[in-house]
Amino acid sequence: MNLNIDAIKAQTFDAIVIGSGVSGGWAAKELTEKGLKVIMIEKGKMLEHISGYENAMKDPWDTMYNGRLTVQQRESHPKLSRDYPYNELTEKYWMNDSDSLYQEEKRFDWYRPDIVGGKSIMWGRQSYRLSDIDFEANLKEGIAVDWPIRYKDIAPWYSYVEKFAGISGEKLNLPQLPDSEFLPAMPMYCVEEHVKKSIFDKFGGRIMTIGRVANLSAAEKAQMGVGRSQCQYRNKCSLGCPYGAYFSTQSSTLPAAMKTGRLTLRTDAIVKEIMYDENKKRATGVRIIDKNTLEVTEFYSKIVFVCGSTLGSTTVLLNSISNRFPNGMGNDSEQLGHNLMDHHFRIGASGDWEGGADKYYFGRRANGIYIPRYRNIGNDKRDYLRGFGYQGGGSRKNWARKNGDLSFGADMKEELTKPGEWTMNLGGFGECLPYYENRVYLHKTEKDKWGMPVQVFDAEFKENERKMRLDMMNDAKEMLEAAGMKNVRAFDNKSYPGMAIHEMGTARMGRDPKTSVLNGNNQIHAVPNVFVTDGACMTSASCVNPSLTYMALTARAADFAVKELKKKNL
Amino acid sequence: MRDCYVKADQEKFYNGLAKFEEGCKFAYGKNFVELSADEKKDAVKKMTVADKETFLRLKELTVTGYFTSEIGATQALAYLPIPGRFDACIPLEPGQKTWAL
Numbered sequence: 260m261n262l263n264i265d266a267i268k269a270q271t272f273d274a275i276v277i278g279s280g281v282s283g284g285w286a287a288k289e290l291t292e293k294g295l296k297v298i299m300i301e302k303g304k305m306l307e308h309i310s311g312y313e314n315a316m317k318d319p320w321d322t323m324y325n326g327r328l329t330v331q332q333r334e335s336h337p338k339l340s341r342d343y344p345y346n347e348l349t350e351k352y353w354m355n356d357s358d359s360l361y362q363e364e365k366r367f368d369w370y371r372p373d374i375v376g377g378k379s380i381m382w383g384r385q386s387y388r389l390s391d392i393d394f395e396a397n398l399k400e401g402i403a404v405d406w407p408i409r410y411k412d413i414a415p416w417y418s419y420v421e422k423f424a425g426i427s428g429e430k431l432n433l434p435q436l437p438d439s440e441f442l443p444a445m446p447m448y449c450v451e452e453h454v455k456k457s458i459f460d461k462f463g464g465r466i467m468t469i470g471r472v473a474n475l476s477a478a479e480k481a482q483m484g485v486g487r488s489q490c491q492y493r494n495k496c497s498l499g500c501p502y503g504a505y506f507s508t509q510s511s512t513l514p515a516a517m518k519t520g521r522l523t524l525r526t527d528a529i530v531k532e533i534m535y536d537e538n539k540k541r542a543t544g545v546r547i548i549d550k551n552t553l554e555v556t557e558f559y560s561k562i563v564f565v566c567g568s569t570l571g572s573t574t575v576l577l578n579s580i581s582n583r584f585p586n587g588m589g590n591d592s593e594q595l596g597h598n599l600m601d602h603h604f605r606i607g608a609s610g611d612w613e614g615g616a617d618k619y620y621f622g623r624r625a626n627g628i629y630i631p632r633y634r635n636i637g638n639d640k641r642d643y644l645r646g647f648g649y650q651g652g653g654s655r656k657n658w659a660r661k662n663g664d665l666s667f668g669a670d671m672k673e674e675l676t677k678p679g680e681w682t683m684n685l686g687g688f689g690e691c692l693p694y695y696e697n698r699v700y701l702h703k704t705e706k707d708k709w710g711m712p713v714q715v716f717d718a719e720f721k722e723n724e725r726k727m728r729l730d731m732m733n734d735a736k737e738m739l740e741a742a743g744m745k746n747v748r749a750f751d752n753k754s755y756p757g758m759a760i761h762e763m764g765t766a767r768m769g770r771d772p773k774t775s776v777l778n779g780n781n782q783i784h785a786v787p788n789v790f791v792t793d794g795a796c797m798t799s800a801s802c803v804n805p806s807l808t809y810m811a812l813t814a815r816a817a818d819f820a821v822k823e824l825k826k827k828n829l
Numbered sequence: 830m831r832d833c834y835v836k837a838d839q840e841k842f843y844n845g846l847a848k849f850e851e852g853c854k855f856a857y858g859k860n861f862v863e864l865s866a867d868e869k870k871d872a873v874k875k876m877t878v879a880d881k882e883t884f885l886r887l888k889e890l891t892v893t894g895y896f897t898s899e900i901g902a903t904q905a906l907a908y909l910p911i912p913g914r915f916d917a918c919i920p921l922e923p924g925q926k927t928w929a930l
Contacts, residue, residue, distance in 0.1 A: 316910075318899070318902070318910065319897035319898075319902060319929075319930070320897060320898050320899045320902065323832075324832065324833055325893065325897050327833050328833070329832040329833050330832065330833060330834065330835055331832070445915060445917070446915070446916070446917035446918070447917055447918075448917050448918060449917075449918045451917075452918070490915075491911050491912065491913050492912040492913065492914060492915040493910065493911060493912065493930075494930075616921070617920060617921050618918050618919070618920065618921055619919055619920070619921040619922075619925060620915075620916060620917050620918065620919060621912060621914065621915065621916040621919055622912035622913070622914055622915035622916065623912060623915075623928070623930065624915050624917070655927075657927055657928075658892060658896040658906065658927055659892065659893070659896075661892075662885070662888060662889045662892060662893075663885065665877040665881070665884065665885075667873055667877070667884075667888060668870060668873075672905070675892070675896070675927070676905050676906060676926045676927055677925075677926065677927060678921065678925070678926075678927050678928075679927075
């Protein structure tokens with residue numbers, strides 16, 4: 260056999276980054292900017308910035324179904340069509356159910372992207388810091404294991420990523436929700452100002468603020484430098500933004516990494532496994548399957564950043580089998596795949612407001628309000644652990660408001676051309692505890708069409724979450740009623756794991772290699788040149804939207820990894 | 830209707846429309862489209878009682894179709910594809926129409 264030295268050279272990099280979403284994009288940016296030659300490997304197809312966002316500039320009459328799903332799509336996508344993120348206009352961004360053959364011991368709604376940029380294209384962009392109340396909770400309550408880091412470890416890295424990503428929001432100085440480096444806050448509608456004041460006055464200073472969102476309310480040098488511009492207030496973010504006005508891989512981290520000239524992007528490639536050298540006790544690279552040709556190729560590197568999204572990353576680790584790691588790479592603790600978490604939501608209340616009839620708005624704000632967690636904070640003690648925050652917002656009813664009544668004719672038509680009354684909606688996002696028995700594992704025999712074992716989900720929300728949900732619904736109703744809203748409707752639309760697309764855990768960080776997969780630098784305890792920096796690393800879930808934390812952890816781990824490389828420790 | 834609704838709902842709706850048309854012929858001796866404006870109003874009014882389900886579906890489809898069409902969105906409503914800025918609270922001027930988007 261001839262060893263083709265040139266070919267091996269072409270397949271050798273300083274670092275391999277698996278995945279190109281929020282975390283992968285940051286890893287690629289940081290590592291290339293620090294001088295490393297990097298290959299970023301993405302399972303999905305190429306999605307070019309701007310030109311790839313085919314539906315972003317479409318008017319309602321340019322679409323076939325005004326965004327609705329067809330019967331055929333519901334039949335061919337029985338899992339994806341369970342909730343709104345999959346629709347007529349986002350079809351090509353998601354992986355087909357026919358390709359995503361995961362199994363459910365218990366219902367799990369898994370939204371898997373199929374594009375470069377991953378979910379950074381479709382994400383909700385809500386961006387919040389965790390606090391020490393989150394980092395200390397497991398230890399104080401004796402739940403799962405302690406986080407190996409505290410707020411002070413990650414705070415400078417939050418600042419670092421926020422200055423580049425651009426987060427709009429309001430400073431509050433709250434212990435449970437530390438402030439970010441903010442771009443100007445977006446203003447509130449009159450109904451929101453009204454509810455905010457009422458909540459503050461009637462519930463002992465309870466806070467409602469404007470959502471903290473990764474949209475450029477103003478573009479600064481750091482963002483304009485990669486070609487981004489200010490938000491145009493079209494509220495079509497999830498289709499991809501031609502103005503680069505919200506943070507995504509394509510708008511932000513990818514152009515920064517490309518500018519270094521040290522990034523290679525390989526699309527349509529499934530990472531089959533990470534290769535391991537028993538003598539060196541290090542990973543040596545990855546083996547990929549070309550999605551179209553099924554050809555298997557190897558890439559080699561000094562370090563590997565696993566950023567394939569929580570469940571994608573854990574799949575790769577579980578599938579990386581060696582003599583040393585018969586149950587998955589880094590799985591000495593038998594925790595890999597366990598402690599799967601997601602936020603529970605789709606519960607709260609809405610109501611109508613008779614005030615503000617003479618007030619309207621200009622532009623479409625792609626952001627709502629936020630009520631930071633107030634339960635089990637300070638002197639508040641409930642019969643469950645942790646807490647929840649509310650997202651939601653006000654709006655004026657539109658032309659669809661009379662669809663359920665029997666009116667018709669010219670008067671009705673005329674009436675519908677005028678703004679309807681104001682409504683206000685509050686929806687809770689609750690923390691889910693890390694339960695060992697909530698898990699994902701690989702099926703022993705079933706494989707997908709690329710020969711990868713299919714994932715099986717066995718996870719559920721439990722008693723603590725159920726008790727919390729009572730508060731989530733009743734508190735929302737109580738706050739809206741106290742604000743004088745009419746027709747207050749409490750709702751519980753049921754929440755299943757996966758639905759919030761905040762899947763976390765399954766390769767948790769911890770202090771002890773016996774009980775955790777990763778250390779405080781997101782390094783696999785037993786394989787120090789492999790870093791897992793996406794949602795898989797989370798030791799607990801907090802109740803805030805998690806992506807900002809992945810950004811900060813990734814930048815922090817990249818900094819650590821390059822320093823360790825220089826010290827020749829990896 | 831044909832693409833977004835399951836067969837059973839399609840059939841129910843189409844049958845409802847056919848029955849409505851029959852009713853028009855019976856009552857006025859004409860198809861619905863041939864009726865005068867007052868007769869049309871009268872016929873639809875009867876439909877809200879006789880077949881509420883078909884009426885509501887018809888109304889929803891008509892209202893949605895109209896306000897998401899180019900004419901409905903740009904002429905009956907205020908159409909502004911690229912606002913460029915955001916003001917959360919401004920006076921509602923007389924004659925201000927609902928935002929189309």
